[in-house]
Amino acid sequence: MVELPANHRWPFCRARWPFYSELAMSEPARISIRPPSVCAGLEAPATKEIWVTINWAKCHTRPVLMIPGPTELPYPVIHAMSQPPTIQYDKSFDEGVLEPTTLALREVFQTKSEVLIMPGSGRTALEAGALSVIEPGDRVLVVGAGQFGILMREIMNRVGADWTEFPVEWGARLDLDRLAREAERLRPKAITLVHNETSTGTTYPAADVGRIAKSVDALFLLDTVSSIAGIDVRTDEWGVDLNMTGSQKCLAAPLGMSLISVSPRAFETMERRKRKAGSYVYDLLRWKEWWIPVSRGGNVPDGAARRQPVSIPTHLTGAMNVAVRLILEEGLPERFRRHAVSGAAMRRGITAMGLEMFPDASLLSNTVSCLKTPTGIDPAAVVTRMREQYGILIGTGLDKMRTSTLRIGTMGITASPLYVLPTLSALELALRDLGHKCEPGAGVAAAQAAFADAG
Structure with a gap:
């Protein structure tokens, strides 16, 4: 027989418990139970004294996310998404949210270079980076150690690069000596690496690959989609020219944003292109031309009006701002x-x-x-x-x-x-x-x- 106190909450009532799901009942203690719609599979007759078998898992409106991203969000980040809308080109948003967020992200990326925010995902960041610095016919050495190394190979194929894959058995070690010899043989314009290969659960030695790239004067493009803010990523120390990631994994921010740190050398490469990048939205050079002030190496006179090259999602940026502050409060x-x-x-x-x-x-x-x-x-x-x-x-x-x-x-x-x-x-x-x-x-x-x- 089921006897429930007034205001009973079920199945769980610890607000900070990750599996929290609240179904409130404010009727008198002995009541007829009519299972809520989210409790699929619960059937109970309309009587005051009943037996029920409860499958608690089916009372959840969604599962707890223990996949390799997107991940669960801190409550303050969720709360930031509930704020009233603002205008993406308003000065208050630029100066009060967007600018502080990009500057704080420098600390997370461990870089003095600009960190750019765009709508999209980690894959958007990868494609924007490749489109901006690679021209048709440029030699690129792609370290392929898993599914996302293959993705970079496909992106390079689509931008017309003369790419060579350096194959690594999935889950196996990277032969750095052999990679160095291959880089010396090819003398590529860029070397790409997935720092933390999500498909295999492996972390590769990005610092060593960065040294190899430097030895052949190649740009170093690093995918940190599943490592940034969870594993130590030293952008400047490792010589990373484009550090490309997304918002929804270790940063613990909502899905929907691309983040890219761009070294001065990468911007110089963009300026030397024979022709403009093959995308208007993904051309990272426009950030230097429209957004970054002269005092930080950009083209916009200090104090002059700046423009976002692409409309920035205000709610997602506000949530990212909170997520980054939480990261820095915890300490890297x-x-x-x-x-x-x-x-x-x-x-x-x-x-x-x-x-x-x-x-x-x-x-x-x-x-x-x-x-x-x-x-x-x-x-x-x-x-x-x-x-x-x-x-x-x-x-x-x-x-x-x-x-x-x-x-x-x-x-x-x-x-x-x-x-x-x-x-x-x-x-x-x-x-x-x-x-x-x-x-x-x-x-x-x-x-x-x-x-x-x-x-």
């Missing part, structure tokens, strides 16, 4: 440490369940854990089970790894015990449901020990 060293500890705890939990990580042990990412699924278990079935029964969403592998691996993100606020431990519990339950045998609670216990060891 502490933020990187938190992601490292959470990534290590996730991996210890995974291996304690008798599972195997996919990448080489020296390359394991702190923001994306890629694991092999047990023989005979379909990754898609695990994802479905976790989502429908336990309210947590993780991802399958990509491309040729879709049927053999799973991927879990620890990014932004999800890089914490509050998210890691429930995710491991749900993963274990889903795998056990599908026939995998492991000691109950082993994954969570191992992760708890990892967090405890880290202090």
